[in-house]
Amino acid sequence: MGHIEFHQVTKRFDNGHEALKDISVEFDEGSMTFLTGHSGAGKSTFLKLLMCLDQPSRGQILVNGVNVTQISPRRLAYYRQNLGAVYQDHHLLAHRTVFDNVALPLRVSGMREKDIVRRVRAALSRVGLLPKEQLFPGHLSTGEQQRVGIARAVVPRPKILLADEPTGNLDPELSQDIMHLFEQFKQVGTTVIIASHDHDLIESMNSRIIELGNGSIVGDRIDGHV
Amino acid sequence: MTRKAKLRKDPWPRVHTGPLTWWRDHRRVAGETVHFVSARLGASLLVWLLVGIALALPAGLFLLQINLAGMTTAWEGRPGLSVYFDLGLAEAEITAAAEALGSRSEISSVKITTQAEALQEFQTYSSLANALDLLAENPLPASLRATLRDGASLMDLELVAEFAGRRAGVSEVVMEKTWLQRVTDITRVVSRLGLMLGVLFGLAAVLVTATSVRLAIEARLEELRVLKLVGATDRQIRRPYLYFGAFYGLGGGMIAAMLISLCLVIIETPLTHLLGSYGQNLEMSGFDPKFLAVLLVVGGILGIAGALLAARQRLADLEIN
Numbered sequence: 098m099g100h101i102e103f104h105q106v107t108k109r110f111d112n113g114h115e116a117l118k119d120i121s122v123e124f125d126e127g128s129m130t131f132l133t134g135h136s137g138a139g140k141s142t143f144l145k146l147l148m149c150l151d152q153p154s155r156g157q158i159l160v161n162g163v164n165v166t167q168i169s170p171r172r173l174a175y176y177r178q179n180l181g182a183v184y185q186d187h188h189l190l191a192h193r194t195v196f197d198n199v200a201l202p203l204r205v206s207g208m209r210e211k212d213i214v215r216r217v218r219a220a221l222s223r224v225g226l227l228p229k230e231q232l233f234p235g236h237l238s239t240g241e242q243q244r245v246g247i248a249r250a251v252v253p254r255p256k257i258l259l260a261d262e263p264t265g266n267l268d269p270e271l272s273q274d275i276m277h278l279f280e281q282f283k284q285v286g287t288t289v290i291i292a293s294h295d296h297d298l299i300e301s302m303n304s305r306i307i308e309l310g311n312g313s314i315v316g317d318r319i320d321g322h323v
Numbered sequence: 324m325t326r327k328a329k330l331r332k333d334p335w336p337r338v339h340t341g342p343l344t345w346w347r348d349h350r351r352v353a354g355e356t357v358h359f360v361s362a363r364l365g366a367s368l369l370v371w372l373l374v375g376i377a378l379a380l381p382a383g384l385f386l387l388q389i390n391l392a393g394m395t396t397a398w399e400g401r402p403g404l405s406v407y408f409d410l411g412l413a414e415a416e417i418t419a420a421a422e423a424l425g426s427r428s429e430i431s432s433v434k435i436t437t438q439a440e441a442l443q444e445f446q447t448y449s450s451l452a453n454a455l456d457l458l459a460e461n462p463l464p465a466s467l468r469a470t471l472r473d474g475a476s477l478m479d480l481e482l483v484a485e486f487a488g489r490r491a492g493v494s495e496v497v498m499e500k501t502w503l504q505r506v507t508d509i510t511r512v513v514s515r516l517g518l519m520l521g522v523l524f525g526l527a528a529v530l531v532t533a534t535s536v537r538l539a540i541e542a543r544l545e546e547l548r549v550l551k552l553v554g555a556t557d558r559q560i561r562r563p564y565l566y567f568g569a570f571y572g573l574g575g576g577m578i579a580a581m582l583i584s585l586c587l588v589i590i591e592t593p594l595t596h597l598l599g600s601y602g603q604n605l606e607m608s609g610f611d612p613k614f615l616a617v618l619l620v621v622g623g624i625l626g627i628a629g630a631l632l633a634a635r636q637r638l639a640d641l642e643i644n
């Protein structure tokens with residue numbers, strides 16, 4: 098549960114712009130990969146296709162051998178329950194507390210409230226936000242909001258973890274800490290893909306690095322080897 | 324393939340399923356519905372009132388219809404006929420005629436009014452009584468009144484009238500057909516009208532709830548997108564709105580029941596008066612617990628239908644980016 102394969106995926110937007118061009122790439126279960134590249138290279142588009150927030154114009158995206166671009170709404174919902182995602186614009190609910198925001202995926206999956214409290218507290222304390230669990234997102238700094246988003250992504254213990262610029266608003270020390278959190282998930286078998294253009298951070302992680310440029314893969318290396 | 328094997332093959336099992344999952348989600352949603360509605364009490368009451376009015380009219384007509392239908396049989400002056408005899412006809416002839424009529428299967432009872440009784444009655448009820456004293460002879464004929472048994476038709480009435488008319492000594496037969504027919508016709512009109520209004524106003528109730536539910540959806544569109552992002556199924560996303568619909572519909576049903584009972588209270592006095600003048604003590608029937616239950620259930624169903632309509636329109640293309 099967590100093998101991902103892009104097979105000749107092209108994404109062309111309505112205005113004719115090709116954000117991804119004939120991408121073919123594979124991710125093993127329990128691997129950790131950084132997607133990098135200049136702004137506008139197609140990193141967010143790549144992740145959005147994998148989250149099924151948009152459809153590719155051509156090609157297939159296989160997760161465990163199933164083409165997720167063509168699954169029923171119900172299976173898509175179950176797929177997303179197994180997917181942890183950190184969004185560039187957080188997608189937090191302004192009228193719910195930090196606690197309730199993080200609890201959302203667990204409530205959707207019907208977990209017992211007792212277990213929810215335990216797991217949400219654990220996730221919040223992991224990202225250092227336990228003291229602020231009763232605040233509303235509007236009262237948090239951008240970096241804190243981002244950490245709420247991260248806690249919500251990891252709280253269901255997903256099989257696949259996708260993050261779009263998760264450390265964009267965090268200082269280096271916190272960024273490093275969040276990366277270690279992701280690495281812990283990788284170690285228990287979660288497939289992790291992180292879009293980031295923070296070179297120093299990426300280089301420090303000894304992971305696979307895929308570089309996008311104008312919608313194509315221009316580099317794919319592990320730990321400095323091409 | 325067994326269920327287990329299927330599950331193993333499913334690449335994305337539903338997270339944390341269990342017998343209580345469904346129940347927990349419903350409980351959560353019910354709580355949220357109460358919260359949402361109580362936060363917008365004014366608007367909710369307005370919806371209740373609108374749905375209630377829409378339900379009250381056809382339901383009221385339905386009540387009226389069963390009561391009219393009841394009248395055609397429950398009236399003391401149940402369909403029947405009066406037979407007037409020639410003046411001065413022998414008492415024995417009159418009794419024979421009464422027996423002949425009474426033995427027919429369509430007839431439930433026969434009552435004779437002799438000439439003397441007729442005069443007495445006239446004197447009691449009429450202000451012209453003194454005028455009769457001036458006449459030497461009693462001008463009022465003896466008569467008999469035959470009442471049809473329950474469920475007798477207009478056809479039966481006509482047959483009996485014909486039978487009575489053929490007898491010697493009978494001067495006139497008056498059928499109370501017009502009254503019977505009129506009530507039957509009115510009942511038919513009311514039932515058609517009720518049906519039509521029921522459909523129209525039921526539709527109105529559906530549209531009112533659909534509009535309110537759509538507003539409720541619009542108010543939380545952002546939240547619904549996020550719910551979808553974290554893997555809520557379409558059913559789960561729709562669920563609170565079905566609750567709203569049912570809630571609005573049930574409330575509407577309650578308002579309708581109140582409106583109808585208010586209406587009954589208001590018309591009770593004039594109605595008793597009207598019926599009383601016919602020597603009649605008719606109870607309004609049909610406004611019973613069963614009727615109320617049906618009203619609530621129908622309200623709830625219409626409300627849910629409205630919610631489904633709104634959800635279809637608004638949630639189907641819930642796009643997330």
Ligand SMILES: Nc1ncnc2c1ncn2[C@@H]1O[C@H](COP(=O)(O)OP(=O)(O)O)[C@@H](O)[C@H]1O
Binds near residue numbers: 114116136142
């Ligand atoms: N909805 C869209 N319509 C048209 N062009 C888009 C749309 N979304 C993204 N793009 C374009 O696609 C390219 C890739 O975008 P994106 O994947 O967001 O890049 P990155 O995340 O690497 O910065 C950019 O040039 C962007 O302008």
Ligand SMILES: [Mg+2]
Binds near residue numbers: 140141142185261
């Ligand atoms: Mg981006």
